[in-house]
Amino acid sequence: MVGRRTLALFAAASLLFGGTFVAAKAGLAYFPPVLFVAFRFDIAALALAAFAVATIPRSELVPRTRGDLLGIVATGGLVIGLANALLFVGQQSATSAVGAIIFGLNPILTPVFAALLLSDERLSARGAGGMALGLLGVVLVVDPDPATLLAGGFGKLLILAGAASGALGTVLVRRADATLSSTARTAWGLPLAAALTHGLSLATGESASAVVWSGEALLALGYVGVFAGAIAYIVYFSLIDTAGAIKANLIFYVVPAVATVGGWTLLGETISALTVAGFLTIFAGFALMGSESIATWWGSVRPASAGGDSESVSYPSRAD
Numbered sequence: 001m002v003g004r005r006t007l008a009l010f011a012a013a014s015l016l017f018g019g020t021f022v023a024a025k026a027g028l029a030y031f032p033p034v035l036f037v038a039f040r041f042d043i044a045a046l047a048l049a050a051f052a053v054a055t056i057p058r059s060e061l062v063p064r065t066r067g068d069l070l071g072i073v074a075t076g077g078l079v080i081g082l083a084n085a086l087l088f089v090g091q092q093s094a095t096s097a098v099g100a101i102i103f104g105l106n107p108i109l110t111p112v113f114a115a116l117l118l119s120d121e122r123l124s125a126r127g128a129g130g131m132a133l134g135l136l137g138v139v140l141v142v143d144p145d146p147a148t149l150l151a152g153g154f155g156k157l158l159i160l161a162g163a164a165s166g167a168l169g170t171v172l173v174r175r176a177d178a179t180l181s182s183t184a185r186t187a188w189g190l191p192l193a194a195a196l197t198h199g200l201s202l203a204t205g206e207s208a209s210a211v212v213w214s215g216e217a218l219l220a221l222g223y224v225g226v227f228a229g230a231i232a233y234i235v236y237f238s239l240i241d242t243a244g245a246i247k248a249n250l251i252f253y254v255v256p257a258v259a260t261v262g263g264w265t266l267l268g269e270t271i272s273a274l275t276v277a278g279f280l281t282i283f284a285g286f287a288l289m290g291s292e293s294i295a296t297w298w299g300s301v302r303p304a305s306a307g308g309d310s311e312s313v314s315y316p317s318r319a320d
Contacts, residue, residue, distance in 0.1 A: 018258020
């Protein structure tokens with residue numbers, strides 16, 4: 001049975017992930033970027049492990065199939081680890097809003113991978129048009145002028161690569177058809193993401209001695225580790241399991257707006273007219289591509305009787 005609670009969780013995930021971009025931008029003043037990500041996953045892994053051990057029977061925590069292992073690798077390696085490493089490195093030269101807009105291309109990139117790798121999630125003609133419109137918006141946001149590329153455009157491209165990593169990973173999680181619950185899978189994936197990002201941090205020459213510990217640094221780390229880490233991932237991967245990769249990634253419709261407001265309110269960030277135009281173009285692509293998915297999903301979660309208080313709704317099946 002799902003309904004208002006599912007929609008509330010959907011909104012919560014959007015808000016939590018939107019705050020990630022603001023906290024990341026603030027924290028990058030105190031941490032080397034990849035090490036910041038690694039510390040984030042250290043905290044998230046411990047928090048989620050404690051939650052999983054307390055709430056999930058031990059027999060349901062142990063991977064049993066090849067699909068379980070593939071789901072863990074896709075979750076920890078692509079959706080969480082590599083995607084966030086690229087995001088945090090790229091966001092050194094992008095505002096919270098721009099980072100969220102580019103990284104929020106998940107709803108457009110996911111159907112591309114889904115069309116190639118999943119038999120039950122295909123890109124329609126409307127979806128293809130939305131994807132093209134969204135990519136045009138990204139061109140406007142990135143502003144591929146040589147001077148712009150030298151002044152931070154490469155970082156935007158890294159964020160785009162992170163979005164692609166996350167989109168591919170969510171589709172592979174769906175394809176793996178694991179028997180583990182999303183919480184158990186994420187509990188295993190987070191230590192893998194932590195190990196991957198610590199390795200990348202060492203490989204790029206980062207050092208813990210470069211960290212500047214302060215109250216703001218601890219606040220930013222705590223937010224991205226606990227709230228936008230353990231808690232948000234539980235909600236997000238549950239949405240993938242119940243709604244499908246394409247529909248779950250509709251949360252990224254809301255994330256750029258949250259990041260923009262948060263960056264403006266808390267960090268005093270501004271965005272250019274070209275970025276606004278790019279954002280509106282991307283949003284138009286989202287709306288075009290996602291209109292069918294939103295209507296289908298809303299039909300699957302709305303109350304059975306508009307005049308009653310009870311809701312008789314079932315989870316979408318794997319074929320959704």
